[in-house]
Amino acid sequence: MATAEVENLQTYCREVAENAKRASRELAGISGGVIRDWLRHSANLIRVNRESILSANAQDLENAPGYGLKDAEIDRLHLNPKRLEEIALALEEVALLPSPVGEVLDSSRRPNGLDVQKIRVPLGVVFFIFESRPNVTSDAAALCVKSGNAVILRGGKEAFHSNQAIVSLLSQAAKESGIPEHAVQLVSTTDREAVGHFLKMNDLIDLTIPRGGESLIRRVAAEATMPVIKHFSGNCHVYIDEGADLEMAEKITINAKTQRMGVCNAAESLVVHVKIASKFLPALAKKFDELGVELRGDSRVCALVKSAKPATKDDYFTEFHGPVMSAVIVDSIEDAIKHINHYSSGHTEAIVTKDISRARKFTVEVDSSAVIVNASTRFNDGGQFGLGAEIGISTDKFHARGPCGLRELTSYKYVVFGEGQIRE
Numbered sequence: 001m002a003t004a005e006v007e008n009l010q011t012y013c014r015e016v017a018e019n020a021k022r023a024s025r026e027l028a029g030i031s032g033g034v035i036r037d038w039l040r041h042s043a044n045l046i047r048v049n050r051e052s053i054l055s056a057n058a059q060d061l062e063n064a065p066g067y068g069l070k071d072a073e074i075d076r077l078h079l080n081p082k083r084l085e086e087i088a089l090a091l092e093e094v095a096l097l098p099s100p101v102g103e104v105l106d107s108s109r110r111p112n113g114l115d116v117q118k119i120r121v122p123l124g125v126v127f128f129i130f131e132s133r134p135n136v137t138s139d140a141a142a143l144c145v146k147s148g149n150a151v152i153l154r155g156g157k158e159a160f161h162s163n164q165a166i167v168s169l170l171s172q173a174a175k176e177s178g179i180p181e182h183a184v185q186l187v188s189t190t191d192r193e194a195v196g197h198f199l200k201m202n203d204l205i206d207l208t209i210p211r212g213g214e215s216l217i218r219r220v221a222a223e224a225t226m227p228v229i230k231h232f233s234g235n236c237h238v239y240i241d242e243g244a245d246l247e248m249a250e251k252i253t254i255n256a257k258t259q260r261m262g263v264c265n266a267a268e269s270l271v272v273h274v275k276i277a278s279k280f281l282p283a284l285a286k287k288f289d290e291l292g293v294e295l296r297g298d299s300r301v302c303a304l305v306k307s308a309k310p311a312t313k314d315d316y317f318t319e320f321h322g323p324v325m326s327a328v329i330v331d332s333i334e335d336a337i338k339h340i341n342h343y344s345s346g347h348t349e350a351i352v353t354k355d356i357s358r359a360r361k362f363t364v365e366v367d368s369s370a371v372i373v374n375a376s377t378r379f380n381d382g383g384q385f386g387l388g389a390e391i392g393i394s395t396d397k398f399h400a401r402g403p404c405g406l407r408e409l410t411s412y413k414y415v416v417f418g419e420g421q422i423r424e
Helices: 003-027 032-048 050-067 071-077 081-096 134-146 157-177 193-199 214-223 246-258 274-291 299-304 333-343 356-365
Strands: 104-109 115-122 125-130 150-154 184-186 207-211 236-240 267-273 294-297 324-330 348-352 370-373 392-394 402-404 410-417
Touching: 003 125, 003 150, 003 184, 003 193, 032 050, 032 081, 032 134, 032 157, 050 071, 050 081, 050 157, 071 157, 081 134, 125 134, 125 193, 134 150, 134 157, 134 184, 150 193, 157 184, 193 214, 207 214, 236 246, 236 333, 246 267, 246 274, 246 348, 267 274, 267 333, 274 294, 274 299, 274 324, 294 299, 299 324, 324 333, 333 356, 348 356, 356 370
Parallel strands: 125 150, 125 207, 150 184, 236 267, 236 348, 267 324, 294 324, 348 370
Antiparallel strands: 104 115, 115 410, 392 402
């Protein structure tokens, strides 16, 4: 890239970030009612302009094969009237959520008469990087602004026209509702170098959230100069404990693996206690064969399931995003926990058991963002947890862990009221 082009790109990125910072400060004076009006107006504009959005999406779908997108990725990119209505409904659902901004987290009156309050406040400016899913565009914008933050959206080139169409309507609604002009901005270039420029701007951007493939997320984590909310992969486990209800276990395992295979909370690995393996695994394998799911197991799994293929060590680390599941037989719950903590990506793990003491042991000793008892891993989701929409799932421990909704897009500050006190 020529020097002039580099300087122009740097200047453009800097202007976007500076505009976002100003907008974030203006948002501090905007009432919750105005933000609700913007969200509802945005939903209406998406319904009214359905055909223009679908036309833009058709351009992206036409270009998709040239970008090497797989069928699952093309499906995530594809919009239709039903999915557009879901986008509009999601905006309206966020409008109904209570704003976390201004919530008093703690308060006390000191012996000297000072009133000390700990109050929830916006983070400021969020840089959100994502791939292939136009519905994420509106979700991210809604959550960021609802929590008082300005957002810079950097979508992938494969969804460029769809994202432009959606953001133009969000911007129109903002102008007509009294929201700051630059509260929601879409990066207008698909140049990968732009991401690097933004990641250096910790003086203007308060948080970066990457949502996409593992290579993208690792790049962001390595280059960012501000905090990052992320998860690298979703290698989720289901452990079938001794004495589990086998009908329940089969139902949960099939749902966790096959209900939607290309998402981060789909189960990728199965752990089975030796005492029930001979009853459980052959019956499950028969259902998996009908569903086209391949089991890759250790020697004991392969001895019980003739269609299973031998698993490599790498298979137990792998997020397959498709019809393959690793499997292992263990001799105890301790071995199950050890296996999961070693191979897991820290996303979601489930146990199926009738024994409450073993369930509690599992929830205490398994170190993941969500640990689920007698239910599918697919429930690790902001909407399913009652958080409303989510901007992503974090496997970090600071500052947010698990599904990230409105509260995870805030921080806090201390506000102190006095009556002339001075410190002696």
